[in-house]
Amino acid sequence: MRARHVFAITSLVFLGVLAISPAKNALRPYRSLQQQFRKLGATRAHSLKEALRYEGQSVAIRQIWLPRLDGRVDRCATCHLGAADPVMAQAPEPFRLHPATAHTPSEFDRFGCTSCHGGQGPATSLEEAHGIAEDAGPPMLPREQIEAGCGRCHSGETVDEAPVLSRGRAVMTRFGCYACHLVRGHEDFRSEAPPLTTIALKTGAAWLRQWLKNPKTVDPNTTMPSFDLTDAEIDELSHALFGRTPPQELAAAVAAAEREGPGDPAAGKKIFSEARCISCHTVEGKGHGTAPELSKVATAATRGWLLAFVRDPHAFNPRTRMPQYGFSPSESRDVVAYLEDELRDFDAPKDILLPLRVNRTLAEKGEKAFRARGCFACHAGTGATVAERFGPDLNGVGDKKARSLDFGKREDLPRTTPAWLGAKLANPRSFAQGLKMPSFDLPPDDVRAVVTALLALGAQPAPEAYRSAERQPPGVIPGGELGRLFDRYRCLSCHQIGDRGGDISTAPLTHEGSKVRREWLTSYLLVSYSIRPIIEERMPIFRMSRADAELLAGAITSFYVDPAIPQDPFAGHPDSDRDIGEGERLYTSLGCRACHIVGAAGGYYGPPLTDTQSRLQPGWVFAWLKGPQKWRADVRCPDYGLTDTDALRLTAYLETLKAPAETVARGKS
């Protein structure tokens, strides 16, 4: 009978089909991996007991559960069985011991795996866990951007041991990404870009046209991106910018300066050099390069504007990093005469600085373009605050799924978030027509670094318990008269104080009060000199008044003091620790001479130590010798691990070194 045949067959098929899923389940890869690991562990074990322990391990899912870290569940150790097992050093993957970092292998129980590596912690198959599978969540961070993981908890601008992340964050700040994009912790960011109210006083239509076409070709140092403007847009924007009414007092200052007599270019050249302009600016590429290239500055701006600007830059742009020098009227005339004489484009057309006759209609269109193109985000007027960001919110960009990103025309890209971000930074408008983001023309290394910094931006901030307390204390800037001086000389443009400030200077001011002597600092502020000749960027001579210098020196030496640095390091130590001869012997045997100059001999890498006695406080010298990296993480000075006695003896020796003037005087006599 047929039904019986069918019944027999379907029953067998029924049994067979139902058995497939349990069979698949029994053959899941992690089970065989765990069996392999048992064998590997048994062969690598150092003792029979240990080998038996490996053999006895049960096949099971292993997980780290972190209720306090977003309830994270990481089952990576189900396959990566040797990640915390020293026996598994150099073992084949996936069993290899995790490389040593600040948090591993000791703190797996605190951080799990995905908090740094990303990927899908709860998954138990390679494709799902690494995020390769179609419907899996965000994939693991590529090794190139692994430091993004650090950035999830370490929100500071610089993160020790994460150079790429730190660089990415620095690039983002410098190029003002936060002006258009909202990022947690940078809500109050304001761009340094000048408010564009004095264009008509400063430059001409032809120059502005060149600039708007592509700022980088005019000034390679600029952080202003290229917007690929059409000729019509450039025209409209020019009319708009020339159509703006400059503030009355600035217009008067420029007009008055225009009428002043000529200066002395030769004297100006000397002042230009003393003022160390190229500590920030460049001239024909020489210099630091965080401020505009000056070789053609006289072609970009009128004489009156230059003169007025040099005298009071902060009136023109309250957020500029340029300090206000104490030039006398004739000194500033001399400087500008030098600029006019030598730093100009001799091939430039004659009419490059001719102003524009403003057409109201075009100007109105230009103002619209100014908004539509997002110019206002950086060039916000003085008082205006940015109510809503021009660009998209970047919080959570690190958690974006590649599927939610518009790859548009970029068929060439791998469908991953890092690839998309990289392409967006390198060539923002290659995805589709009419995209708003301008092109910053970053070198590939910077792009990689910024992608790392972006991937660190999670949708949610790290839980309170995991947020890193940055090692740098918060930078406190005094108010009142002192604050005004800090502001006037823009100390923070170059120096770091705590977690704030620029990175041009190698001397942070955070502990400056414990470091240098007050009298030395006063004279240094008045007439600075190069402490480390090897470094191009040097402290300018501000031509500040003695009163200003004394006030600043006094404030710095009393305010920026680290209580951990002893005033007198010898207190409580036996007199034998002051053994100068032993200190000198140490100086020679440790090879300090290779970098430092004492007397007439020594290397140029470190600062000369000839004037240690008058310059540095002994407490600082001692603290530094005990561990230079504690004070500047990137310093090359080796940490010799000196004992207190040795460090004190060396300090005692260095404290005998007299200022060069005295040495010279002694030589003469």
Added chain:
Amino acid sequence: MSSSDPMKRRDFLTLTGVGACAAAAAGAGLVTLDFLSPKVLFEPPTRFVAGTPLDFPEGTVRFNREQRAYVIGTSGGVYALTAVCTHLGCITRYLSDENVIACPCHGSRFDVEGNVVHGPAPRPLPWIEVKQDTAGNLVVDTAAVIPAGTVLRV
């Protein structure tokens, strides 16, 4: 199996079909049991760091609410007791005035070594393992019951 023996063939087919169905049902039952047994647990870890030996001078009784355990310092060292009453599983509390561990549910009382002083509790409170890790911290494992009287010398 020949066609001349239709009766036997019918029986064979029936047996095959019913047998396969029975096997499938039995297999499904086993797979279901496997399905129902959890493969991962979200339970708090049984090991916790109680502090350093210095935190437990003689006569200290510290109650860890989360882990339901007492860590007790004596002249000889440190030991730990579970705080779960052996009667019906209520959480006991330490009364420092009387130096006893008392259960709020049915009035059982234990001394600080876990012995029943009074009440319905059938057994003394179990002693649990205390170890010292490499950093010198005391690590208590509430899941590891050890013989009463095992004091960690510190």
Added chain:
Amino acid sequence: MRTPTVAALSGWLRDTSVYRSIVRHGVEDTNLNRSLVVLENLFLHVHPVKVREKTLRLGHTFWLGGITLACTGILFATGILLMFYYHPSVPQAYQDMKELQFVVDNGLFLRNLHRWGAHLMVFAAFAHMLRVFYHRAYRPPRQFNWVVGVVLLLATLGLSYTGYLLPWDQLAFWGVSVGTNMVRAAPWIGEPFRFLLLGGHVVSENALLRFYVLHCVVLPVTLILLVSVHIWRVRKDGGVQGPPEDVP
């Protein structure tokens, strides 16, 4: 091919008093005993003892009602198992879906079975309804059973739709948001009905819990009752009815 051992064993089993207390009839080798199999079994007694041979043919009904019922059975079995690992709360519901895949043995298979079974059930119920219509099998005395069938179809849709939200993923959330927004269009009752259904004005954890209760208790119980009525009526009306020319 039945070996003597099996025969002996089976014979011994049938002789035990326990077996005889459960199964009261003898070996199914006579028509009387075969009738008793059906008559004495709670689950089989919806069947008559004899059926028209014609109704066994595939083309008669295409077995569509049977497919729907088989789906129901599979869905009940898999659904009950899935409930062991499901918490109707946010975001645990979603994490449970992941856990089914990652750590629960055969969890993903059961979920797949439940999902595809649900789709097949909706489809088979539709097809069953069309088959009955074109065969004019709704005619007296089966009018009311047709109505029961329509309600069953709605219950099936309701089960499928309430289950759609339970994984709490994007698909679920927005599918249900869009669906319940359609209800809003109904004048007067639309808004209050949606409010009751979702337990709020938007799809939230309340809605998840309500859908869970509907999906796991209210609708299945309704379905069991109505299916019983439906099948009992079929039996009372003389068995399944095929093409219109085949009126028994």
Added chain:
Amino acid sequence: MSGLPPIAVVESNDPLETPRRVALVHPDIRPAVRRSEERMVMTFPHLIVREIILFQVVTIALSIAALLFDAPLQGIANTTETPNPAKAPWYFLGLQELLHYFPPVVAGVLLPGLVVIALVVIPYARVNLTAGPLWTGRGPRALLGVAAAILAVAAFAAVFDCWPVVVPTLAVGAAMLAARGGERGGGTRRAFARVTLPEWIMTWFVIVASVLTIIGTFFRGPGWSFVWPWTTFRTW
């Protein structure tokens, strides 16, 4: 009404042959009650074994589907990120497609409500019980009426630009009109000619619902725009 057909009463006292059955017959309904001479078989094992086979086949088919295709699971529900397009489950996509054309009250309430009511009343509407082939015994007035109804439905849909309704309506309408006088025509026309009015309506409904569902499922992309099934697009 006159000329009732003779009613044959089935009478057999042999329960093994024919279960006793009483049919109460309303004169208007006229079910053809005939004497049954059919072969009967024992429910056990003939029906039961088939039922078991059916259950097994359904289980096997679903298991294979479950082994080959994983149930979809997207990211966790996010109230702030609406996928584009946001689609309801497939059996509601016909409705969602309708909502694209018609105002919500029509597409979301009126039409589905009408469909459910129509389904419920099917066995109680006389037309469903008595109807013969559509054109049999009907004159040109019926032709006009049918044509007018088709055009009215098509025109109503066309007002809302709802071509997925207009086209199948006109197609089914054309088939209806072609069926007129089809008894003497070729195979297809002859088959059409036997179709009753309720069957035409149901067929029209099924085709329209299928077309709408298929378009909604496969041909709709971001912003409910028309896309080809193989086009890839960002889902949000």
